[in-house]
Amino acid sequence: MNRLYHVALSPFCRKVRLTLAEKKIEVELVEERYWDPSPDFLRRNPAGKVPVLRMDSRLMAESQAICEYLDETLPNPALIPADPEARYEVRRLCFWFDDKFNAEVTRPIMNERVWKKIRKEGYPDSRAVKSGLAAVKFHLDYMGWLLDQRRWLAGDVMTLADFAAAAHLSCLDYISDVDWNRSANVRDWYAKIKSRPAFRSLLADQLPGLPPSPQYALLDF
Amino acid sequence: MNRLYHVALSPFCRKVRLTLAEKKIEVELVEERYWDPSPDFLRRNPAGKVPVLRMDSRLMAESQAICEYLDETLPNPALIPADPEARYEVRRLCFWFDDKFNAEVTRPIMNERVWKKIRKEGYPDSRAVKSGLAAVKFHLDYMGWLLDQRRWLAGDVMTLADFAAAAHLSCLDYISDVDWNRSANVRDWYAKIKSRPAFRSLLADQLPGLPPSPQYALLDF
CATH class of the missing domain: 3.40.30.10 (Glutaredoxin)
Structure with missing residues (x-):
């Protein structure tokens, strides 16, 4: 196994x-x-x-x-397209989320609101949380702008870039830190990706002592 | 151009x-x-x-x-081999250096010793420098261990993983923060890569007000 x-x-x-x-x-x-x-x-x-x-x-x-x-x-289904220009864009966006979004949003917010609690390391630093919550707006706007021009983040097919982005946003959504009203494009995109069978295992996650926010597992949020 | x-x-x-x-x-x-x-x-x-x-x-x-x-x-010469297992290892090591080595070594040392000086942001924090200099030992040992088993970091041919590693070490070497006596394997590997024509432009770099350390551009160091 x-x-x-x-x-x-x-x-x-x-x-x-x-x-x-x-x-x-x-x-x-x-x-x-x-x-x-x-x-x-x-x-x-x-x-x-x-x-x-x-x-x-x-x-x-x-x-x-x-x-x-x-x-x-295991190329079926492909999550990185064959064309080099498209592959570049998928990877650029994976790094956008795994490096920039993580440093500016996911890491500060999750550190303060989740990991400190789980590791019993004291109270959240509200400045770090505020800075993360300010930065997430810029990122949601950037995603909204991309989705004005494309069906999915990196182009017209779903790719690993969508999974990278959804992985970060779903962690924040667990603790209710995503304003889904900021961009209709982004909400529609997240609804599409959230309803995939591949997402089910994530939506079933339950941390001891830290239950998910009410909308976390809802497909209509 | x-x-x-x-x-x-x-x-x-x-x-x-x-x-x-x-x-x-x-x-x-x-x-x-x-x-x-x-x-x-x-x-x-x-x-x-x-x-x-x-x-x-x-x-x-x-x-x-x-x-x-x-x-x-532009696949000639290839810096990522064709075999999926070999490609995995090249990428794993690129992320090792660009993520872990960068966070533990390059970023703290360069921030304190170079960027603060250039941006006129005050004196180096010696704790951050010390922590970077302690961590670099572990990384040199890990590289030495890999090079006990392989001619290059990711296998028997030179790859992007060697360039990622050399890119980080060359920044530290500019300010003389690499102990080349710690591992003969690593020194021999760096001498090989440093002598390539592709390295020449890096070795000619000169920052205003911050000249390179004497061994920086020497092929015999």
């Missing part, structure tokens, strides 16, 4: 979970307490990060490297 | 410069003062980051997306 060592509210793990589910690859999910690393954890990935995928007794780390590998070896 | 908007001591710009030079694509280098962004800079890349490559009147951002695009459209 394939196994994914993950953390439920990690956008990087969610991108891999969506990719695996879209390609109908079953995995056993194993929750990793990465902030309290065991020697086994560091043996699996010396970088000390999740996700780590064990597949055919091989261990793989780094979400983007894993997703590219899955798309190359 | 192709044009690369860059910052001389950015590892991400250096990875792209090495890739372009290895593929013999000439570019005009335009220094970008990204900390004092002009409207033109944000029009070129709404993410507000370097590098940005203008090629055939097209603008491209995100170093990894640019390098993958260049390798797909």
Whole structure:
């Protein structure tokens, strides 16, 4: 059985979970307490990060490297198109979300509102939360602008860029930090992606002591 | 003429410069003062980051997306091999350096020792520098361990992973923060890569008011 060592509210793990589910690859999910690393954890990935995928007794780390590998070896359905210009745009947007959006929005908000609570590290720093909530507006506007011109974020077909973006937004949505009224384009896009069978496992996530916001699992939100 | 908007001591710009030079694509280098962004800079890349490559009147951002695009459209010489397992390993290591090494080593050290000075933002925080200098030892050991088993970082041929790693180490070497005596493997690997024609442009970099350390441009260091 394939196994994914993950953390439920990690956008990087969610991108891999969506990719695996879209390609109908079953995995056993194993929750990793990465902030309290065991020697086994560091043996699996010396970088000390999740996700780590064990597949055919091989261990793989780094979400983007894993997703590219899955798309190359299991190309049906393709999440990265064949044309080099289109591939560039998919990757540019994956990095947009995994680097810029993560640094400006996901990491500060989730650190303050979720991880500090779970690790019992004190109270949220409201300045960091405010800065994340201010930045998310710019990002929603940018997504809205892209979706004015395209059906999906990177073009006219759904790609890994949509999964990267949805992975981040779904973590924020779990704690109710997305204003879905800001852009009708973005809400429609998220409704489409949220209703895919690949999304079901994410919508079933429940953190002990931190239940999801009421709209989190609703397809009509 | 192709044009690369860059910052001389950015590892991400250096990875792209090495890739372009290895593929013999000439570019005009335009220094970008990204900390004092002009409207033109944000029009070129709404993410507000370097590098940005203008090629055939097209603008491209995100170093990894640019390098993958260049390798797909100009495959000679290939910097990412054809086999999916090998491609995975190249990408895993690119992210190792551009994410982990950058966060633990390059960013803290360069911020404190270079960028604060250039932007006139006060004195270096010695705790951040110390933490970076402690972390670089672990990374040099990891590289040494990989190079015990392989001729190059990701396998038996030179790949984009070697350029990613060399891009980071060359920035640190400019300010003399690499202990080349720690691992003979790593020193030999860096000597090999440093002697390539693609490296020459990097070795000629000179920052006003911040000359390189004496060994920076020496092939025998």
